[in-house]
Protein backbone atom coordinates (compact mmCIF):
# COMPACT_ATOMS: atom_id res chain seq x y z
CA UNK A 59 0.00 0.00 0.00
CA UNK A 60 1.27 3.46 -0.88
CA UNK A 61 1.89 6.01 1.86
CA UNK A 62 -1.28 8.01 2.47
CA UNK A 63 -3.58 5.30 1.18
CA UNK A 64 -6.35 3.79 3.24
CA UNK A 65 -8.82 1.12 2.23
CA UNK A 66 -12.09 2.60 3.45
CA UNK A 67 -13.59 2.52 -0.07
CA UNK A 68 -12.04 -0.71 -1.29
CA UNK A 69 -14.27 -2.31 -3.91
CA UNK A 70 -16.62 0.67 -4.11
CA UNK A 71 -17.41 2.09 -7.55
CA UNK A 72 -17.63 5.85 -8.06
CA UNK A 73 -18.65 8.03 -11.00
CA UNK A 74 -17.14 11.53 -11.00
CA UNK A 75 -18.25 14.12 -13.57
CA UNK A 76 -16.15 17.10 -14.61
CA UNK A 77 -13.10 15.07 -13.70
CA UNK A 78 -10.52 16.39 -16.17
CA UNK A 79 -9.18 19.08 -13.84
CA UNK A 80 -9.84 21.15 -10.73
CA UNK A 81 -12.09 19.77 -8.01
CA UNK A 82 -13.12 16.77 -10.12
CA UNK A 83 -9.56 15.59 -10.73
CA UNK A 84 -8.70 16.07 -7.03
CA UNK A 85 -11.77 14.02 -6.10
CA UNK A 86 -10.77 11.18 -8.43
CA UNK A 87 -7.35 11.09 -6.72
CA UNK A 88 -8.97 11.13 -3.25
CA UNK A 89 -11.37 8.28 -4.02
CA UNK A 90 -8.71 6.23 -5.79
CA UNK A 91 -6.32 6.61 -2.86
CA UNK A 92 -8.95 5.00 -0.62
CA UNK A 93 -9.40 1.97 -2.84
CA UNK A 94 -12.34 2.94 -5.05
CA UNK A 95 -12.79 2.15 -8.71
CA UNK A 96 -13.59 5.39 -10.50
CA UNK A 97 -15.26 6.19 -13.79
CA UNK A 98 -14.09 9.72 -14.58
CA UNK A 99 -16.06 11.70 -17.17
CA UNK A 100 -15.66 15.10 -18.78
CA UNK A 101 -16.27 17.09 -21.93
CA UNK A 102 -12.52 17.54 -22.26
CA UNK A 103 -10.58 14.68 -23.86
CA UNK A 104 -7.78 15.34 -21.33
CA UNK A 105 -9.86 13.30 -18.89
CA UNK A 106 -8.22 10.26 -20.51
CA UNK A 107 -4.94 11.20 -18.80
CA UNK A 108 -6.43 10.03 -15.49
CA UNK A 109 -6.60 6.45 -16.71
CA UNK A 110 -2.88 6.57 -17.42
CA UNK A 111 -2.12 8.11 -14.01
CA UNK A 112 -4.23 5.76 -11.89
CA UNK A 113 -5.03 2.06 -12.03
CA UNK A 114 -8.72 1.38 -11.25
CA UNK A 115 -9.68 4.60 -13.11
CA UNK A 116 -11.50 4.44 -16.43
CA UNK A 117 -12.73 7.41 -18.46
CA UNK A 118 -15.56 8.48 -20.72
CA UNK A 119 -15.95 11.67 -22.76
CA UNK A 120 -19.33 13.38 -22.91
CA UNK A 121 -21.42 16.45 -22.18
CA UNK A 122 -23.20 16.06 -18.83
CA UNK A 123 -26.20 18.02 -20.02
CA UNK A 124 -27.03 15.30 -22.57
CA UNK A 125 -29.25 12.48 -21.38
CA UNK A 126 -27.23 10.00 -23.39
CA UNK A 127 -24.08 10.90 -21.44
CA UNK A 128 -25.74 10.14 -18.12
CA UNK A 129 -27.09 6.83 -19.39
CA UNK A 130 -23.75 5.84 -20.96
CA UNK A 131 -21.78 6.85 -17.87
CA UNK A 132 -23.83 4.80 -15.43
CA UNK A 133 -23.82 1.84 -17.84
CA UNK A 134 -20.04 2.13 -18.21
CA UNK A 135 -19.52 2.08 -14.43
CA UNK A 136 -21.56 -1.13 -14.25
CA UNK A 137 -19.95 -2.74 -17.32
CA UNK A 138 -16.37 -1.90 -16.37
CA UNK A 139 -16.50 -2.15 -12.58
CA UNK A 140 -19.64 -4.12 -11.71
CA UNK A 141 -21.87 -1.51 -10.08
CA UNK A 142 -22.27 2.04 -8.86
CA UNK A 143 -22.00 3.05 -5.20
CA UNK A 144 -21.02 6.73 -5.35
CA UNK A 145 -21.92 9.57 -7.71
CA UNK A 146 -20.03 12.86 -7.48
CA UNK A 147 -21.89 15.28 -9.76
CA UNK A 148 -19.18 17.90 -10.00
CA UNK A 149 -19.18 19.17 -13.60
CA UNK A 150 -20.04 22.84 -13.69
CA UNK A 151 -19.60 26.06 -15.60
CA UNK A 152 -19.75 29.71 -14.66
CA UNK A 153 -20.63 32.86 -16.56
CA UNK A 154 -19.13 36.00 -15.07
CA UNK A 155 -21.34 38.89 -16.28
CA UNK A 156 -23.71 41.50 -14.86
CA UNK A 157 -27.42 40.71 -15.28
CA UNK A 158 -27.81 43.25 -18.10
CA UNK A 159 -25.15 41.47 -20.17
CA UNK A 160 -26.31 37.93 -19.39
CA UNK A 161 -27.82 36.42 -22.52
CA UNK A 162 -30.56 33.85 -22.80
CA UNK A 163 -27.89 31.50 -24.16
CA UNK A 164 -25.76 32.06 -21.02
CA UNK A 165 -28.78 31.26 -18.86
CA UNK A 166 -29.64 28.13 -20.84
CA UNK A 167 -26.04 26.90 -20.82
CA UNK A 168 -25.63 27.19 -17.05
CA UNK A 169 -29.00 25.71 -16.22
CA UNK A 170 -28.24 22.96 -18.70
CA UNK A 171 -24.83 21.96 -17.31
CA UNK A 172 -25.19 22.77 -13.60
CA UNK A 173 -28.83 21.85 -12.99
CA UNK A 174 -30.00 19.57 -15.82
CA UNK A 175 -26.69 17.67 -16.01
CA UNK A 176 -26.78 17.04 -12.26
CA UNK A 177 -30.42 15.94 -12.45
CA UNK A 178 -29.79 13.50 -15.31
CA UNK A 179 -26.79 11.86 -13.64
CA UNK A 180 -28.50 11.73 -10.25
CA UNK A 181 -31.61 10.14 -11.73
CA UNK A 182 -29.66 7.45 -13.57
CA UNK A 183 -27.48 6.73 -10.53
CA UNK A 184 -30.52 6.70 -8.22
CA UNK A 185 -32.23 4.00 -10.31
CA UNK A 186 -29.21 1.71 -9.97
CA UNK A 187 -28.62 2.47 -6.28
CA UNK A 188 -32.30 1.90 -5.45
CA UNK A 189 -32.20 -1.53 -7.06
CA UNK A 190 -28.91 -2.54 -5.43
CA UNK A 191 -29.25 -1.65 -1.75
CA UNK A 192 -28.34 2.02 -1.70
CA UNK A 193 -25.55 4.44 -2.47
CA UNK A 194 -24.28 7.96 -2.04
CA UNK A 195 -24.78 11.03 -4.18
CA UNK A 196 -22.65 14.14 -3.66
CA UNK A 197 -23.48 17.18 -5.75
CA UNK A 198 -21.04 20.05 -6.05
CA UNK A 199 -22.86 23.31 -5.52
CA UNK A 200 -21.39 26.61 -4.45
CA UNK A 201 -21.80 29.28 -1.82
CA UNK A 202 -24.21 30.51 -4.53
CA UNK A 203 -26.55 27.70 -3.35
CA UNK A 204 -27.43 29.89 -0.39
CA UNK A 205 -26.37 33.47 -1.18
CA UNK A 206 -26.58 35.44 -4.42
CA UNK A 207 -23.31 36.31 -6.14
CA UNK A 208 -22.85 39.59 -7.99
CA UNK A 209 -22.26 39.10 -11.75
CA UNK A 210 -23.44 35.51 -11.47
CA UNK A 211 -27.22 35.50 -11.90
CA UNK A 212 -27.45 32.38 -14.05
CA UNK A 213 -24.79 30.60 -11.98
CA UNK A 214 -26.54 31.41 -8.69
CA UNK A 215 -29.91 30.29 -10.06
CA UNK A 216 -28.45 27.03 -11.37
CA UNK A 217 -26.72 26.23 -8.07
CA UNK A 218 -29.90 27.03 -6.14
CA UNK A 219 -31.71 24.53 -8.34
CA UNK A 220 -28.97 21.95 -7.75
CA UNK A 221 -29.34 22.34 -3.98
CA UNK A 222 -33.11 21.88 -4.07
CA UNK A 223 -32.73 18.86 -6.36
CA UNK A 224 -30.29 17.31 -3.89
CA UNK A 225 -32.67 17.74 -0.96
CA UNK A 226 -35.35 15.84 -2.89
CA UNK A 227 -32.84 13.10 -3.72
CA UNK A 228 -32.23 12.78 0.03
CA UNK A 229 -35.95 12.63 0.83
CA UNK A 230 -36.78 10.08 -1.85
CA UNK A 231 -33.52 8.21 -1.36
CA UNK A 232 -33.65 7.71 2.41
CA UNK A 233 -36.00 4.70 2.32
CA UNK A 234 -33.73 3.07 -0.27
CA UNK A 235 -30.48 3.60 1.65
CA UNK A 236 -29.42 6.43 -0.64
CA UNK A 237 -27.81 9.49 0.94
CA UNK A 238 -27.50 12.77 -0.98
CA UNK A 239 -25.68 15.94 0.06
CA UNK A 240 -24.42 19.15 -1.50
CA UNK A 241 -20.91 20.47 -1.00
CA UNK A 242 -21.06 24.26 -1.20
CA UNK A 243 -17.55 25.63 -1.72
CA UNK A 244 -16.43 29.22 -1.56
CA UNK A 245 -13.97 30.41 -4.18
CA UNK A 246 -11.47 27.77 -5.29
CA UNK A 247 -8.28 28.43 -7.21
CA UNK A 248 -9.06 26.59 -10.47
CA UNK A 249 -9.48 27.31 -14.18
CA UNK A 250 -13.28 27.67 -13.88
CA UNK A 251 -13.39 31.13 -15.48
CA UNK A 252 -10.86 30.53 -18.23
CA UNK A 253 -13.48 31.19 -20.93
CA UNK A 254 -13.64 34.74 -19.62
CA UNK A 255 -10.19 35.47 -18.32
CA UNK A 256 -6.77 34.07 -19.09
CA UNK A 257 -5.85 34.92 -15.47
CA UNK A 258 -8.70 32.76 -14.08
CA UNK A 259 -6.66 31.42 -11.17
CA UNK A 260 -5.17 34.76 -10.16
CA UNK A 261 -8.55 36.46 -10.48
CA UNK A 262 -10.24 33.87 -8.28
CA UNK A 263 -7.39 34.06 -5.77
CA UNK A 264 -8.04 37.81 -5.46
CA UNK A 265 -11.31 36.97 -3.66
CA UNK A 266 -9.38 35.62 -0.67
CA UNK A 267 -10.14 38.60 1.56
CA UNK A 268 -13.89 38.05 1.12
CA UNK A 269 -13.52 34.82 3.10
CA UNK A 270 -13.05 35.04 6.89
CA UNK A 271 -10.11 32.64 6.57
CA UNK A 272 -8.45 35.28 4.36
CA UNK A 273 -7.81 33.05 1.35
CA UNK A 274 -9.52 30.93 -1.28
CA UNK A 275 -9.55 27.12 -1.30
CA UNK A 276 -7.36 24.64 -3.13
CA UNK A 277 -9.24 21.89 -5.02
CA UNK A 278 -7.82 19.21 -2.69
CA UNK A 279 -9.52 20.87 0.32
CA UNK A 280 -12.90 20.56 -1.38
CA UNK A 281 -12.17 16.97 -2.44
CA UNK A 282 -11.68 16.13 1.26
CA UNK A 283 -15.22 17.29 2.04
CA UNK A 284 -16.67 15.51 -0.99
CA UNK A 285 -14.79 12.38 0.04
CA UNK A 286 -16.10 12.56 3.61
CA UNK A 287 -19.67 12.81 2.32
CA UNK A 288 -19.04 9.92 -0.10
CA UNK A 289 -17.64 7.69 2.63
CA UNK A 290 -19.37 5.72 5.39
CA UNK A 291 -17.91 8.21 7.89
CA UNK A 292 -20.86 10.48 7.06
CA UNK A 293 -23.42 7.67 7.41
CA UNK A 294 -26.02 9.85 9.20
CA UNK A 295 -25.61 12.93 6.98
CA UNK A 296 -28.16 13.41 4.23
CA UNK A 297 -30.06 16.31 2.70
CA UNK A 298 -27.40 18.75 3.91
CA UNK A 299 -25.84 21.72 2.16
CA UNK A 300 -22.34 21.43 3.57
CA UNK A 301 -20.47 24.71 3.38
CA UNK A 302 -16.76 24.53 2.59
CA UNK A 303 -16.36 28.25 2.08
CA UNK A 304 -13.80 29.55 4.54
CA UNK A 305 -16.67 31.15 6.45
CA UNK A 306 -17.97 33.22 3.52
CA UNK A 307 -21.65 32.54 4.24
CA UNK A 308 -21.34 32.78 8.04
CA UNK A 309 -22.15 36.48 8.48
Ligand SMILES: NC(=O)c1ccc[n+]([C@@H]2O[C@H](COP(=O)([O-])OP(=O)(O)OC[C@H]3O[C@@H](n4cnc5c(N)ncnc54)[C@H](O)[C@@H]3O)[C@@H](O)[C@H]2O)c1
Nearest residue numbers: 076078080081101121122148149150200245246248249250
Ligand atom coordinates in the same frame (compact mmCIF):
# COMPACT_ATOMS: atom_id res chain seq x y z
N1 LIG B 1 -13.72 27.44 -8.73
C1 LIG B 1 -14.58 28.01 -7.89
O1 LIG B 1 -14.35 29.13 -7.36
C2 LIG B 1 -15.85 27.31 -7.49
C3 LIG B 1 -16.58 27.78 -6.41
C4 LIG B 1 -17.72 27.12 -6.02
C5 LIG B 1 -18.15 26.00 -6.69
N2 LIG B 1 -17.43 25.55 -7.75
C6 LIG B 1 -17.94 24.38 -8.46
O2 LIG B 1 -17.00 23.33 -8.39
C7 LIG B 1 -17.19 22.45 -9.51
C8 LIG B 1 -15.84 22.19 -10.16
O3 LIG B 1 -15.36 23.41 -10.69
P1 LIG B 1 -13.79 23.74 -10.81
O4 LIG B 1 -13.57 25.00 -10.04
O5 LIG B 1 -12.99 22.54 -10.52
O6 LIG B 1 -13.74 24.19 -12.35
P2 LIG B 1 -12.99 23.54 -13.62
O7 LIG B 1 -13.44 24.37 -14.77
O8 LIG B 1 -11.53 23.43 -13.34
O9 LIG B 1 -13.58 22.07 -13.69
C9 LIG B 1 -14.89 21.83 -14.16
C10 LIG B 1 -14.84 20.63 -15.09
O10 LIG B 1 -16.17 20.40 -15.56
C11 LIG B 1 -16.09 20.11 -16.95
N3 LIG B 1 -17.33 20.46 -17.62
C12 LIG B 1 -17.84 21.69 -17.83
N4 LIG B 1 -18.95 21.61 -18.57
C13 LIG B 1 -19.15 20.30 -18.82
C14 LIG B 1 -20.12 19.57 -19.54
N5 LIG B 1 -21.14 20.20 -20.15
N6 LIG B 1 -20.01 18.23 -19.63
C15 LIG B 1 -18.98 17.59 -19.02
N7 LIG B 1 -18.02 18.22 -18.33
C16 LIG B 1 -18.10 19.56 -18.24
C17 LIG B 1 -14.94 20.97 -17.45
O11 LIG B 1 -14.44 20.50 -18.70
C18 LIG B 1 -13.95 20.88 -16.31
O12 LIG B 1 -13.04 19.82 -16.48
C19 LIG B 1 -18.20 23.16 -10.43
O13 LIG B 1 -19.48 22.59 -10.24
C20 LIG B 1 -18.18 24.59 -9.93
O14 LIG B 1 -19.38 25.28 -10.19
C21 LIG B 1 -16.28 26.16 -8.17
